[in-house]
Amino acid sequence: xxxxxxxxxxxxxxxxxxPDQCSDRQLYEALLKLTCRMxxxxxxxxxxxxxxxxxxxxxxxKLLDNNLLALGIRDQVRELLSGMGRDLNAVEEQEPEPSLGxxxxxxxxxxxLDSIAALGLPGDGVGLNYHYGLxxxxxxxxxxxETPDPWLxxxxxxxxTGKSFTVPFGGFDLTAKLWDVAVPGAYNNYAxxxxxxxxxxxxxxxxxxxxxxxxxxxHHLTSFLYPDDGDDQGRLLRVYQQYFMVSAGAQLILQxxxxxxxxxxxxxxxxxxxINDTHPSMVIPEMIRLLTARGLSMDDAxxxxxRACAYTNHTILAEALEKWPVYFIERVxxxxxxxxxxxxxRAREVSSDPTVAILDNNGLVHMAHMDIHYGCSVNGVxxxxxxxxxxxELKAFYDLYPDKFNNKTNGVTLRRWMEACNPDLTAxxxxxxxxxxRQNPDQLVGLLAFxxxxxxxxxxxxxxxxxxxxxxxxxxxxxxxxxxxxSLFDVQIKRLHEYKRQQMNALYVIAKYLEIRAxxxxxxxxxxxxxxxxxxxxxxxKHIIHLILCLQKLIENDPAVRPWLRxxxxxxxxxxxAEQLIPAAxxxxxxxxxxxxxxxxxxxxxxxxxxVTLGTMDGANVEIAELVGPDNIYTFGAHSDRVIHxxxxxxxxxxxxxxxxxxxxxxxxxxxxxxxxLLGIGDPYSLAALWRDMKGKDWFMALLDVEEYIAVKDLxxxxxxxxxxxxxxxxxxxxxxxxxxxxxxxxxxxxxIWHLG
Ligand code: 26Q
Numbered sequence: 156x157x158x159x160x161x162x163x164x165x166x167x168x169x170x171x172x173x174p175d176q177c178s179d180r181q182l183y184e185a186l187l188k189l190t191c192r193m194x195x196x197x198x199x200x201x202x203x204x205x206x207x208x209x210x211x212x213x214x215x216x217k218l219l220d221n222n223l224l225a226l227g228i229r230d231q232v233r234e235l236l237s238g239m240g241r242d243l244n245a246v247e248e249q250e251p252e253p254s255l256g257x258x259x260x261x262x263x264x265x266x267x268l269d270s271i272a273a274l275g276l277p278g279d280g281v282g283l284n285y286h287y288g289l290x291x292x293x294x295x296x297x298x299x300x301e302t303p304d305p306w307l308x309x310x311x312x313x314x315x316t317g318k319s320f321t322v323p324f325g326g327f328d329l330t331a332k333l334w335d336v337a338v339p340g341a342y343n344n345y346a347x348x349x350x351x352x353x354x355x356x357x358x359x360x361x362x363x364x365x366x367x368x369x370x371x372x373x374h375h376l377t378s379f380l381y382p383d384d385g386d387d388q389g390r391l392l393r394v395y396q397q398y399f400m401v402s403a404g405a406q407l408i409l410q411x412x413x414x415x416x417x418x419x420x421x422x423x424x425x426x427x428x429x430i431n432d433t434h435p436s437m438v439i440p441e442m443i444r445l446l447t448a449r450g451l452s453m454d455d456a457x458x459x460x461x462r463a464c465a466y467t468n469h470t471i472l473a474e475a476l477e478k479w480p481v482y483f484i485e486r487v488x489x490x491x492x493x494x495x496x497x498x499x500x501r502a503r504e505v506s507s508d509p510t511v512a513i514l515d516n517n518g519l520v521h522m523a524h525m526d527i528h529y530g531c532s533v534n535g536v537x538x539x540x541x542x543x544x545x546x547x548e549l550k551a552f553y554d555l556y557p558d559k560f561n562n563k564t565n566g567v568t569l570r571r572w573m574e575a576c577n578p579d580l581t582a583x584x585x586x587x588x589x590x591x592x593r594q595n596p597d598q599l600v601g602l603l604a605f606x607x608x609x610x611x612x613x614x615x616x617x618x619x620x621x622x623x624x625x626x627x628x629x630x631x632x633x634x635x636x637x638x639x640x641x642s643l644f645d646v647q648i649k650r651l652h653e654y655k656r657q658q659m660n661a662l663y664v665i666a667k668y669l670e671i672r673a674x675x676x677x678x679x680x681x682x683x684x685x686x687x688x689x690x691x692x693x694x695x696x697k698h699i700i701h702l703i704l705c706l707q708k709l710i711e712n713d714p715a716v717r718p719w720l721r722x723x724x725x726x727x728x729x730x731x732x733a734e735q736l737i738p739a740a741x742x743x744x745x746x747x748x749x750x751x752x753x754x755x756x757x758x759x760x761x762x763x764x765x766x767v768t769l770g771t772m773d774g775a776n777v778e779i780a781e782l783v784g785p786d787n788i789y790t791f792g793a794h795s796d797r798v799i800h801x802x803x804x805x806x807x808x809x810x811x812x813x814x815x816x817x818x819x820x821x822x823x824x825x826x827x828x829x830x831x832x833l834l835g836i837g838d839p840y841s842l843a844a845l846w847r848d849m850k851g852k853d854w855f856m857a858l859l860d861v862e863e864y865i866a867v868k869d870l871x872x873x874x875x876x877x878x879x880x881x882x883x884x885x886x887x888x889x890x891x892x893x894x895x896x897x898x899x900x901x902x903x904x905x906x907x908i909w910h911l912g
């Protein structure tokens with residue numbers, strides 16, 4: 156049966172209507188059913204070894220468009236609908252976004268599943284079915300407020316498997332029901348699965364706000380995704396979530412192993428487990444528990460798990476490394492405590508260095524330490540990040556196990572982040588180099604043959620211009636803000652964190668504001684666009700959002716400045732906004748304090764869509780800079796070795812923000828936070844708190860780099876005026892983006908770690 160007949164049958168069955176009589180909503184539901192069914196019918200890829208990618212987050216974003224593309228029916232459906240006078244985009248707007256992740260780590264997991272399936276490798280995701288994803292952000296009185304984000308509708312992507320597992324918590328058992336989301340592979344006829352576990356009786360929706368009874372574990376275990384800055388009261392529930400996920404996941408692995416005809420003693424030959432940061436680390440003791448219960452000796456169980464498991468580190472911020480009090484684990488999963496103690500005892504036999512122990516003197520279990528001792532691989536997510544892990548953060552472990560350490564520079568799926576979100580650019584690339592770059596993204600370098608082709612350069616500029624216009628229409632419709640699509644779009648989109656230094660970008664805005672007020676106009680009107688959520692309990696991050704929103708307001712109401720400089724913060728920035736904004740960006744802001752951003756992945760998405768990076772030598776920016784060369788990127792700021800030196804007490808040289816504050820260029824910018832203009836708009840307490848912090852603490856050294864940042868950004872704005880030369884920069888960035896395809900990353904994981912046969 157072809158697509159048209161299928162769709163007609165579905166709309167008839169469900170609504171008693173022909174497709175052309177259906178509302179967008181009805182068409183969405185019918186297409187969801189159709190694609191869900193087609194994907195679910197596909198077989199899993201075969202292989203001697205199967206991967207289980209364990210992650211507390213899978214930020215999958217909307218799935219309809221993505222799945223139509225992977226199933227190879229996107230163009231067909233689009234034409235079918237347009238033949239009926241309907242628009243696929245309008246239908247796709249009906250889909251709620253599943254925001255089952257905080258940011259980079261969760262989105263990376265989603266890109267990886269897409270690539271694993273596209274490469275035809277056997278690999279499933281294992282995670283939790285949160286009923287509310289990351290909170291919905293609203294701005295009220297120039298401040299962020301949070302409301303719950305329900306995404307699960309009656310019609311959704313979850314496939315009921317009928318499978319369930321009993322998870323033994325201290326004092327009670329809980330049934331984990333397994334739901335699957337099908338992950339169809341592009342270019343083949345296979346599909347993998349994203350396994351999402353849920354409680355049997357999820358709680359009713361909360362009455363208001365995002366607070367709930369965190370002690371009612373039975374009903375609330377899967378209610379909410381935790382924000383990446385865990386507040387204390389939720390910490391215990393987070394451990395419950397983690398154990399629920401890994402226990403049910405480990406039981407699923409053993410069940411599938413048995414179904415494939417293998418015994419528990421053959422686990423490592425047939426199973427690879429990737430631990431996405433430390434959130435799933437309890438899978439190690441849990442699997443040991445299950446294996447010994449099935450008759451393996453402790454030695455054999457440890458040997459199996461150690462060959463099967465691999466760990467990815469995503470952060471070098473010490474405060475983000477998970478350490479759970481042993482009494483938490485005693486309460487949540489007491490059966491794991493003797494196993495963890497045994498693992499600690501054995502680790503102490505390998506090394507007497509107390510800094511590599513699993514259990515420390517304060518009764519904390521260091522989850523990463525367990526992963527490193529009892530996994531076969533430890534990887535960082537960009538070259539610089541892995542080097543810093545080896546030389547600094549995890550040096551003691553690197554000395555112990557040099558062969559376990561390896562780098563896997565992140566990547567993004569170009570199917571979602573070019574093909575799906577930027578069809579005009581995709582068409583232009585196809586016309587230049589043909590369609591094969593999809594399966595072989597390195598072929599994008601073929602675009603360099605057009606570096607002097609005026610026609611191609613002009614079309615590239617036109618593609619960018621129309622993406623900007625499209626974005627402006629969307630923003631006007633949704634948020635009521637009108638922007639100038641002829642201005643330069645300077646884009647910083649990522650979680651709000653002090654180390655990412657949105658505050659430094661705000662200081663640039665202040666610098667420009669003051670110059671324009673003084674009569675010095677920029678070469679080109681600039682629109683500074685932010686998208687960022689702050690963890691609800693992260694006070695300083697909220698002060699920074701407040702500052703940005705106050706600047707937005709100030710400039711909106713200033714007719715002298717407004718034609719030259721605008722600031723806008725997108726409300727509720729999420730994957731769906733990213734898909735619209737990334738094609739429209741001219742400058743990609745990647746300005747973290749060097750050494751702090753493990754990789755970044757937005758930098759890759761923006762580059763692939765022709766934005767030019769303005770960044771520090773941090774994370775994957777370093778690799779971007781190497782690939783595109785100095786003419787096609789703007790870099791600035793202190794390098795990571797200097798930053799690391801400024802942090803350690805040994806050198807005697809410490810960073811003191813006041814030394815940088817008391818300079819003629821910087822002081823007026825910082826002091827503007829307390830200007831009558833801003834105090835007239837904002838909350839004096841919040842602005843003063845931020846002012847005090849910048850001057851007196853500035854832990855992430857914004858003042859160290861701000862002068863150079865402003866100078867380099869001004870240079871970029873000037874050079875943007877030379878349209879032809881800018882188009883060449885754009886083209887070079889796109890041409891070199893092939894390296895950042897997650898297909899490349901996954902091939903490397905497979906070759907070096909998973910060996911999926
Ligand atoms: C921890 C404890 C309690 C509650 C929440 C958390 C938590 C949750 C999520 C801590 C961290 C995260 C997410 C981290 C993250 O997204 N890291 C990013 O990973 C990307 C993919 O590798 C990198 O590109 C980014 O550089 C890195 O910041």
